[in-house]
Amino acid sequence: MSVFPFSAIVGQDEMKQALLISAVDPRIGGVMVFGDRGTGKSTAARALSALLPPMRIVEGSRFNCDPDHREDYPEELTSKRVRRVPVPFVDLPLGATEDRVVGALDLERALGKGEKAFEPGLLARAHRGFLYIDEINLLEDHLVDLLLDVATSGENLVEREGLSVRHPARFVLIGSGNPEEGELRPQLLDRFGLSVEVKTPDDIEQRIEIMRRCDAQERDADAFAEEWKAADTNILRQIARGQKALDKIDVPEAILTDAAELCVAVGADGLRGELTLMRASKALTALQGKRKVRREHLIAVAPMALRHRLRRDVLDETGSTVRIDRAIEELFG
Known part of the structure; x- marks a missing residue:
């Protein structure tokens, strides 16, 4: 397929x-x-x-055993051979x-x-x-x-x-x-x-382009994949670069304060909101090839990190995304 x-x-x-x-x-x-x-x-x-890219596993493993962490798989050490699988x-x-x-x-x-x-x-x-x-x-x-x-x-x-x-x-x-x-x-x-x-797109040009690309893929999947191979390769490099740089990303104290203040302002339950904001901001920073998390990174990931953590406010029937955007505007301008 x-x-x-x-x-x-x-x-x-x-x-x-x-x-x-x-x-x-x-x-x-x-x-x-x-x-x-x-x-x-x-x-x-x-x-x-x-x-x-394909990942390395111990040949014959039933648990996708990572050859570099064999200690996690005490029952999967019978083979010394390694192969690559999708x-x-x-x-x-x-x-x-x-x-x-x-x-x-x-x-x-x-x-x-x-x-x-x-x-x-x-x-x-x-x-x-x-x-x-x-x-x-x-x-x-x-x-x-x-x-x-x-x-x-x-x-x-x-x-x-x-x-x-x-x-x-x-x-x-x-x-x-x-x-x-x-x-x-x-x-x-x-x-x-x-x-x-x-959401289902309501832009006519966008819907037409979706039909064009789906039709092209159905007619010749290999040719369509080749057409987008370079763009996919760039995304793959971006991911690999981000994974490698992730642990070196600097998170200033001011960003941690921003995350905490935003979570308090929107009434996010628990502390997972702050932790997710921090991690997602770091990952986005790494994806973009930057070295330090900035407020714009925090703002970019805030809706996806917080919209499902808000307490329902019976006095405010606006959607959670609107409440987050409003809090961002009030806190950060």
Whole structure:
């Protein structure tokens, strides 16, 4: 199946920026995308995954074992050989059972033969890649809780009848949904690092260009990919440069003060807002090839870092993005 080039996606700039920020720093906690059907949500996520260079794994590993961190995979050390595979992009279907998601222990084999037999699930497949959940607002609450716990801890623990298996499960969690079909609980929304809103474009020229590019890709996917190869390569270099520079980015004390004041002004719940603002600002700074976080970086990421963390104000029915923009104007001018 051919993947649409990331750089060829028309519009949806905030969504694309959020995905790039998460690719530079997966610790941010993934992206929640709200919007209409057919607005390129899964296309963009899948395109970013396909854009990234192949990753190194230990040959035969069932957990995408990183050869440079073999100590994390005590049961995966049988092979010394290394091979390259595409960065995984795993779709989690709405009807998935818990065993399919986290993996299953074979109790009969364990009790009868004394062997710990484990069948890895979707979390193992997604390790070091992307886990995409469409219509996450329709997913059963206990599965969402489980996924967010694993995404936060970076580890999957399966326990059945006194037996347990644990393995690394670090991935970028991307959820999408249409708010008209049901809302996510606020405490679950808060666990996502970034939240973006996508809308069906109303600009005629933009809609025409989308049709042109989709038609070109359907007629000759290879030629279309070649046409956008240079642009995708530039984005890949930008991500790689950002990842390398991330830990060297300077965050002045004034920026930390700005982040705290903004979170207080908009009434953000908890302290995840400040932490996400700081991390996302650093990632954006690194993406742009800068060395120091500036206020404009903070302002650029503020809506996506905070809009899903605001307490509902019964006296203010304006949208969360409007409230954030208003607070930015009052604080920073």
